[in-house]
Amino acid sequence: MAATKDFTASGESTIIGPSILINGKLSGDEDLTVRGRVEGELSLTKTLIVEPSGVVKANVQVRNAIISGVVVGNISATESVELTREGRMVGDIHSPRVIIVDGASFRGRVDMGNAEPRPASERPAQRATTVSRPAIRPAMVAAPARPTIVSRPLGKPQPPAAPVIASKIDRGEGSKPAPPPPPQPVLVGEAGKKKVLLKKKK
């Protein structure tokens, strides 16, 4: 109720009272306070205030929107959209500034326009990939099918003997990605040993 502005009979503000229903297009160049219902389309060059008793089921284009009531529909604001503690909204918000306070209820998309690139968020992401690399490799091998979580397409399916060695090598060389050791020789060696052993037994 902090947003409530009571202009008693002043001509500078438009108020839609609690029992009023407007169905259709509404446009204007002044602040609009909705305590009733507005359905359809709403476009203002100033501020829309939806009070706790207000219901707006419309596509809204405004400069600012302060929502303490219910809004169903998309809001496109040139400055800001604020969902207060009592605000409930379903729809998409397109605005450079979007404020959603604790207690507000919202379902939909938010688009603040330019999603500014944050290097801080990229660094941990890179670190995460290097750290997870040794972990990913055995996991990948453990699952015979091509795992979908692995972002790095590591082509050949490896036999279960390989991963232990591969991960050991990785740890020894640090974060530098080591080429996966060819598993074939290991197998061949084991096979050879077996054969030799068998021959010895014979």
Next chain:
Amino acid sequence: MANTVIGSSITIDGEISGDEDLVIQGTVKGKISLKESLFVEASASVEADIEVQNVEITGKVTGNIAATDKVELKADCRVVGDVRAPRILIADGASFKGNVDMDVKER
């Protein structure tokens, strides 16, 4: 004073309905139905069929007006359309074109 005010820069194209007084200073096209009073102020322009209890017109109205109680056309108003109400007042200076029907007691 009334709860609901349609400001002078506001344009509404559609239906307005409700149970409270309505003051129009802007532009309304479509339909207005209220169970209370409607005030069309001097700056207002209304192109709508109006169904209300009372209506007081100082601005411009094009459309049929049906009131359950009273229609008041003030000085300087401009009204084009049929008016149906048990009580109809037309002030000196008002401009009006249309039919007047005061027979209806209850619509």
